[in-house]
Amino acid sequence: MTTDSAARPTTARSEGGSRSTTAYRALENDLRAAIGGEVRFDAGSRAMWSADASNYRGVPIGVISPRDAADVEAAVAVCRTHDVPVLPVGSRTSIAGQAVNTAVAMDFRTHMDAILSVDPDARTATVQPGAVCDAVRDAGKPHGLTFGPDPSTHNRCSIGGMIGNNACGSHSVAWGKTVDNVASLEVLTYRGERLVLGGDGTETGAIPDALRALGARVADDVEKHVPELTRRVSGYNLDQLVPGNVNLAKALVGTEGTCATILSATVDLVESPPARALAVLGFPDAYHAADNVMIVREHSPLTIEGMDAGLIASLRALRPNETTSRMLPEGKGWLYVETGGATRAEAEAAAQAVADAMRAYTTGAVVVGEPARMAALWKIREEGAGLLTRSPEGGEAWPGWEDAAVPPERFGAYLREFDKVLEDHGRKGIYYGHFGDGCLHVRIDFDLLSKPGVQNFRDFMTAAADLVVAHGGSLSGEHGDGQARAELLPRMYPPQIITAFEDFKGIWDPDDRMNPGRVVRPATMDENLRVQLGMPTMPDEPKLAFGHDRGSFHRATRRCLGVGKCAVDTGSGVMCPSWNVTKEEKHSTRGRARLLFEMANGEIITDGWQSDEVAESLDLCLSCKGCKSDCPVGVDMASYKTEFLANRYHRKLRPRSHYSMGALPRWLRAVGVLPAAAVEGVNRLAQVPLLAKVAKKAGGIDARRAIPPIARETYTARAARGLPMSTVPDLGVAPGSRGPLLLWTDTFTDHFDPEIAADAVAVLTGLGYRVELPPKNVCCGLTWTSTGQVTAARRVLARSLRAIGPALDAGIPVVGLEPSCTAALRSDAAELLPDDPRVPLLARQVSTFAELLARHADELSAVAGTGNGAALVQIHCHQHAELGSEPDRAVLAALGVDATVLDSGCCGLAGNFGFEDGHYDVSMACAERALLPALRAADETVDLLADGYSCRTQVRQAGEREPVHLAQIAYRSLRG
Structure with a gap:
């Protein structure tokens, strides 16, 4: 049986993505009338659903989200009446291109997920x-x-x-x-x-x-x-x-x-074993790891996964602060062998038995049974697809040939020959995979931007297919054929099997309207390549440096591969807070990245920097930077938002909040020169309802937000007047014996919480440092950066670097108290001033308060002792993304504080975001995911440690308790 319409052209198929949405207006209207779920034919939705996790692009006719089976039946009936194709999709993380097509995409994740x-x-x-x-x-x-x-x-x-x-x-x-x-x-x-x-x-x-x-x-x-x-x-x-x-x-x-x-x-x-353990086996290289999988299989493990040294090298280059890979045993290739048991001891014994049996073949072995350590090790393996997509210098690698499988007993031989095929075609690939089943995952540095590169891609794919078939394998070992490999099926199967595939499809779908062009009568592997179809039409002259993408915004828009880690439905974690609140694709990192890619292309999103679709999507981006660290590919949506706002409002009137909160340091400096009584008067006026309403309206601030009180006198003003500060704890170190140290007096600490700076200086002085302050007001420019005022941010930061330049040149350490400002100095500075010779000094000399104290953990422990209270720790999202929190944990332990680090993600305030008009509900919903419930459940004697001013403000305005900074806890613990 064959299809009765395979050869006939139809309007929907022949014109496909080139047709405007208006051409399908009747289809859209009929779908809206027929189903209770969402029907989206707008440009933004079609742009976001135009790609999966593969190399391919297929702009859908429209996107629908049925609520139940009756909706599905009704929707398919409408599509049948209009003779348009249908594409059922789930999370759209497919890697072979089967989840994109010029069809009505039927999204099942939104409602039909029970x-x-x-x-x-x-x-x-x-x-x-x-x-x-x-x-x-x-x-x-x-x-x-x-x-x-x-x-x-x-x-x-x-x-x-x-x-x-x-x-x-x-x-x-x-x-x-x-x-x-x-x-x-x-x-x-x-x-x-x-x-x-x-x-x-x-x-x-x-x-x-x-x-x-x-x-x-x-x-x-x-x-x-x-x-x-x-x-x-x-x-x-x-x-x-x-x-x-x-x-x-x-x-x-x-x-x-x-x-x-x-x-x-x-x-x-x-049946799932109640307990599991992991034996990590090291080998001289991945070949030897592959050679030995059959021996490991004799022990009937649950898992045999493999990794190459290249993956670990990429991980360490992309995330210099990560520590998990240090747990791996010596070697340049590894096998993860998971075992199960009724108890942890039984599972660990089974893992140890594997390690012992493999001792003659390995370069080392580690057995891990502690769940958190196992999860950390598994995270390396699970994020391989993203980690290998980009090199630290911006080099690109692609799927396409990423999951072929051969009989496991032939895997080592196949791996060696596969590397020869790579070499013959001038390609490089780093791999990992399901070694126990002979399945290899690899990302390859194909050149998909040029015609010779695409021809090389075709040649390689054909040669790789022939190699797999020669080993009795399968072109796909788990990701399917899609568009990437379906063209190659005749190299694996004889004509009579290919004909049988066509007959199978024809029995089910004689009209060829279910995801056409996949598996049977497929599109070729080099049609519909996303980077080819999506060639940018906008000038590539970014205002930020985009150093990780070789100075190219267009290259940055290709960074998202669609692996979907930003769209994970959890009650915790940093990425992506807006998606976790709204559950809408346009508020995920992936959705925003897709819109930016299509904006640069100009086919679907046609208004460039003035696109309202992109602006609406980015409006709820908190610029928390969680994606920069938690996205396996390192998508940095905060920077992309800055770039978008900078271009959208170039020489144009900006939102009111950009002038108020974007320039907040400037306004605070103006207030800071007033006498203390005058500042107190300003605070009182801000509490007068009518005046506060007018002020918030003028500043673009949500009416439900309170205006934070400004300190009567800044720390820097008090220090300049020589007024008494916090008493220096006696740590048994000679004053000034450890030399000078420059305290970065950030705007937020100085003007809102100066007592934090006072306690920090006391602790640092007690440790033997001679604490100095910048000779002038300094600012990292973050508020201007986050609102897209790049020119102003650049000017502010350059002025600050001139102020502390002599200290940097002298090699004096710089300590920051506000995580967002410290992170801005260590990372954003390179985006604003890439050619400033002092910017690299910031990356080396600027540290957090915790990082400096961690160097003296033994001294702190000797003085502080134990039993210094308990604390819930809210890690600032910029600290999570750029700086890490291991030093904080070490310092709290040294101070004798019983600390619980919350997995709460962004507090929801995120600088100006939570204050801006229209953001309050999302802001508070972010806080309610984990942070505020954890506080309500905690005993009132437990501190909330929040080094970030935004985090402290969110908690204060929620009325839960008065939060503290690490400097305050350290001071209290050391003073007894």
Whole structure:
């Protein structure tokens, strides 16, 4: 059976993305009338859904989010009436291009994400297609069960997407692929047939009958030409149609949305060991790691994952402050071998047995059973796809050939020959993967921007396909064929199998309207390349340096690969706070990056820097910088927002908040020269309701925000007058014996919390430093930077560097008390003044208060002793992103403080963000995710340690308790 319309052109397919939205106005109107879920045909939504995590781009006709199965049926009926294609999508983290197409994209993550039931006796769970993998695993946990497949995107990928791709993950050695864990499916065809497919093969009707007939016809060819391989994902599952082995539900797994739409799925659950441990084995190189997987498999582990030294080198270069990789044993290639047991001791014993058995083959081994350390090690492996996408100097690498699989006993030989193919084509790749199943993940430095580069890409892909086939492998080991590899299927399968694939598709979708051009009659691997179709049309003359992207804003817009870590539904974590509150794609880092990419291209987002779609998306970006550190690719949306605002308002009237809060240091300096009584008068006037209302309206401040009181006198003014400060604790160190130290007197500490500076100076003086202050007012320019006033920020920072220049030139350490200002000096300065010779000195000489105190932990411990109270610690998001918090933890331990570091993410105030009109609700919702509930649950004697002024202000205005700075805790602890 073949399609009856495969060759005929249609309006939707022949004109596709070139048609304007108005051409589909009737379709849009009919969909709005038919379904209760959202219908989005706007330019912004189409731009955000135009890419997945692959190299490809396909602008959808529109995006719909059905609320239930009835919505799905109604939507498909409308699409059928209009003869337009349909593309079911989940989290859109597909790497082969199967989640983008010129079709009506049906988004299942927004509403249809429920776990309908869990049957612990049958060991099954019935879920909607948008249910996230980890949610299913969590549902089974109370019963000692889990869903076996767990891709590295397990905390965001959907079950529907996993079924579409036949996803696997790290535990496939123990529990197989998704196809091995599907019990039944409820599906809907494009023509409206609704079927329930079980595992007994007894379904009746035209489609089941035709499928069984196809299986009988191709049984001999399947036996001869479809390899028996644990990681065979390429092509359709014809082996599930062979007489004696018919399972129509499993046959539909891995069809990539090309056959039917999943309405619900019943999946098998497996017993999950109560405890797990990890044996990390070191080898001379990745080849030797691959050579030894069969020996490790004899121990029946849960996981055998591999990594190459190149991945660790990339990690350390991109994140110099990370410490997890130090746990790895000696070697240049590693295997992660996970074991299970009834207890932690039993699991660790099993892991130790693996390490002992492999002693003759390894360069070292480490056994880890502590859950937090295991999670940290797994994070390296799980973020490999993102880590290897960019080099520290901005070099780009791409997927395309990233998950081929061969029999594991041939993996070492395959790896050596694969490197030769890379060398022959002038390419470089760093790899990792599911070594225990012979599956290799790699990112390769393809040149996809030039015609010769694309031809080289084609040549390499063809040669790599032939190598895999020669080893009896599969072009895809878990990510599917999509557009990346479907063209190569005839190199893996003979013509009669390819014809059978076409017949399989034709039985399900005779109109060829389900995700057309994928698997069967595919688009070629070099069509629809995102960087080719999305070539920028705007000038590339950024106002920031974009040093990590070789000075190119356009290159920065390509940094997002769509891995979706920013769209993880959690109650904690730093990235991405606005998405976690609104759950809207346009408020995720990924959604914003897609809009910026399309803005630079100009096809869908046509207004450039004046785009309202981009402005609306960026409006709720808190510039928290969480994405800069937590996104595996290092997308820095705070910088992108600055660049956008700088260009959007260039020589134009700005929002009121840019003039008020963007220039806040200037206004505070003006108030700071007033007598203390006059400052107190200003504070009283700010509390008069009518005056406060007028002032907030004029400054673009939300009416629900209180104007923070200004200190009667700044610390710098008191110091200049020689007034008494905090008493210096006696730490047994001679005054000034450790030489000079410059305290960066930031605007916020100086004008709002000068007592913090006083306590900090006392502690530093007690440690033997001669604390000096800058000769003039200094400012890092952050408020101007975050509001896109780059020229002003550059001028402010340059003036400050001139003020402290002699101290920098003399090698004097500089200590900051405000994390956002300290982070700005260490990182943003290079974006504002890349050619200033003193900027590199900032990166070397500026430290946080905690970093300096950590050098004297033993001295602090000797004086402070133990039992100095308890504290909840709110890490400022800029500190998390740029500076790290290990020194803070070390200092608190040395001070005898029982500290609990909150995994609360951004407090929600984020500088000017939470004060700006229209942001209050989102700001407070961010605080309510973790921070404020944790405070309410804590005993009133527990301190909230918040070094960031924004964090302290958010807590103060929420009325929870008066927060403290590390300097205050240190002073109190050392003074007894």
